[in-house]
Amino acid sequence: MDKERxxxxxxxxxxxxxxxxxxxxxxxxxxxxxxxxxxxIEENQLTFDLVPVEELDEISDMAxxxxxxxxxxxxxxxxxxxxxxKELSWLLWSTQGVRKIAGTTVFRxxxxxxxxxxFETYIAIxxxxxxEQGIYRYLPIDHKLVLVKKHxxxxxxxxxxxxxxxxxxxxxxxxIWAAIPYRTEWRYTLAAHKSILLDAxxxxxxxxxxSEAIGYGTCAxxxxxxxxxxxxxxxxGIDEFxxxxxPVGK
Numbered sequence: 001m002d003k004e005r006x007x008x009x010x011x012x013x014x015x016x017x018x019x020x021x022x023x024x025x026x027x028x029x030x031x032x033x034x035x036x037x038x039x040x041i042e043e044n045q046l047t048f049d050l051v052p053v054e055e056l057d058e059i060s061d062m063a064x065x066x067x068x069x070x071x072x073x074x075x076x077x078x079x080x081x082x083x084x085x086k087e088l089s090w091l092l093w094s095t096q097g098v099r100k101i102a103g104t105t106v107f108r109x110x111x112x113x114x115x116x117x118x119f120e121t122y123i124a125i126x127x128x129x130x131x132e133q134g135i136y137r138y139l140p141i142d143h144k145l146v147l148v149k150k151h152x153x154x155x156x157x158x159x160x161x162x163x164x165x166x167x168x169x170x171x172x173x174x175x176i177w178a179a180i181p182y183r184t185e186w187r188y189t190l191a192a193h194k195s196i197l198l199d200a201x202x203x204x205x206x207x208x209x210x211s212e213a214i215g216y217g218t219c220a221x222x223x224x225x226x227x228x229x230x231x232x233x234x235x236x237g238i239d240e241f242x243x244x245x246x247p248v249g250k
Contacts (some may be wrong), residue, residue, distance in 0.1 A: 122136070
């Protein structure tokens with residue numbers, strides 16, 4: 001094991017960068033407009049309503065303490081189980097949903113450094129009531145889904161993108177989180193990247209607890225083929241790229 005090489009690659013995990021650069025010399029303070037909090041819908045893309053947030057209150061009677069106690073990583077799912085639209089709505093809102101909007105400030109269900117929220121949520125939908133199989137993107141401001149593209153062999157493509165981890169395509173859906181780094185870089189410049197990965201952890205933990213609360217399981221995936229994963233959700237791999245994947249199933 002090359003310890004010197006390992007040490008060099010640990011650098012971004014530290015906060016030392018803040019002592020070496022002036023993060024106040026950023027695009028925010030230099031008058032550059034704030035990046036969009038949600039990618040726009042492209043022309044002719046289809047959108048789909050989700051179950052309104054106010055109708056999700058009674059979706060689970062499990063106490064939070066029990067969800068935390070029972071939370072485990074689960075890799076075995078029933079591929080024939082059809083997730084309800086209400087259950088999917090709950091999982092999406094729990095991980096990236098909007099609690100309130102005050103002026104131009106959007107408050108989500110998960111924390112994010114500087115409230116920057118650099119992630120877009122893509123969903124590989126295999127088996128959800130009322131929705132065709134395909135790649136969708138969550139619109140947190142609107143609490144809707146937008147269809148990115150359809151795939152008839154989606155399970156196989158997801159399994160390939162996750163380097164043959166066959167269980168990933170075995171659930172009802174797979175969450176695919178892609179980072180748009182500039183949303184955080186706009187404020188924190190070179191100190192943004194540690195915070196972006198911390199944000200990913202906040203999101204996925206909420207998915208674990210929200211899934212457990214309604215009798216589903218999930219598994220956080222950090223080992224995937226970058227180019228295949230980016231192509232799967234139709235992003236450029238430069239200004240937006242996949243960072244985390246998590247299947248969800250019964």
